[in-house]
Amino acid sequence: MNCLMYFFFLIIFSAPIMVFSQTNFEKAEKLFVQEKYALAKPMFENILKENPNHLKTLEYLGDIEGSNKSWDKALIYYDKLKRLNPSNANYYYKYGGCLGMKAKESNKFRALGMIGDVKANFEKAIQINPNHVEARWALIELYLQLPAIIGGSEHKAQKYAYELQKISPVDGYLASGHIAEYFEKYKDAEKLYSKAIAIGGSKVSYQKLANLYKNKMNQPEKAKTLLENYQEKKKL
Numbered sequence: 225m226n227c228l229m230y231f232f233f234l235i236i237f238s239a240p241i242m243v244f245s246q247t248n249f250e251k252a253e254k255l256f257v258q259e260k261y262a263l264a265k266p267m268f269e270n271i272l273k274e275n276p277n278h279l280k281t282l283e284y285l286g287d288i289e290g291s292n293k294s295w296d297k298a299l300i301y302y303d304k305l306k307r308l309n310p311s312n313a314n315y316y317y318k319y320g321g322c323l324g325m326k327a328k329e330s331n332k333f334r335a336l337g338m339i340g341d342v343k344a345n346f347e348k349a350i351q352i353n354p355n356h357v358e359a360r361w362a363l364i365e366l367y368l369q370l371p372a373i374i375g376g377s378e379h380k381a382q383k384y385a386y387e388l389q390k391i392s393p394v395d396g397y398l399a400s401g402h403i404a405e406y407f408e409k410y411k412d413a414e415k416l417y418s419k420a421i422a423i424g425g426s427k428v429s430y431q432k433l434a435n436l437y438k439n440k441m442n443q444p445e446k447a448k449t450l451l452e453n454y455q456e457k458k459k460l
Contacts, residue, residue, distance in 0.1 A: 261288045277308055295326035313353035320345030355391050360384040364399055368406050394424035410441050430454040
């Protein structure tokens, strides 16, 4: 009987602490969603002191540091997330993205040493989740931006665009259009973006084609008409 009473007292007295902690997390999360990161950050840090392995808190803090371009701090959070839950593809994707941004802002020699790790994390995300769209987009951008001498390749970028085609046809056409546009194959890009519009009709698809007309093909009126058509279709 004494043991049973002790158990009840333990539950009763610990409940307010649990509720308080949960309430603080919900408040911090609400601030995060509102992009009030400066207010959310100290609240998440206090929660982490009570529960150092709280995955969502670690992720939010990593995202906040990333938004502040504090890449080293963000990497610490994402690295811990990978170690705590190595089967979550998004943790590898975020770590790779953060490391890629750090490499972009580093000198060339230092950046060279990071590229392999950046690729490995994106590829790991795809290995864990074969349908991971964002990791493929990241690899496409990486292979486009890298000079050929250190691994940049239109062919490799297109490989991931073809993979996207199977997962999400709209993303596949947008990715192939992006690659064509990057290499100044504007007519090919126009056809590919048009296919994305025909399949999905998303705002992104219309915007991509409109930007191509306006900024690359010197056809601002065509861009204007296209966006007006999009607005008309939205009303239907």
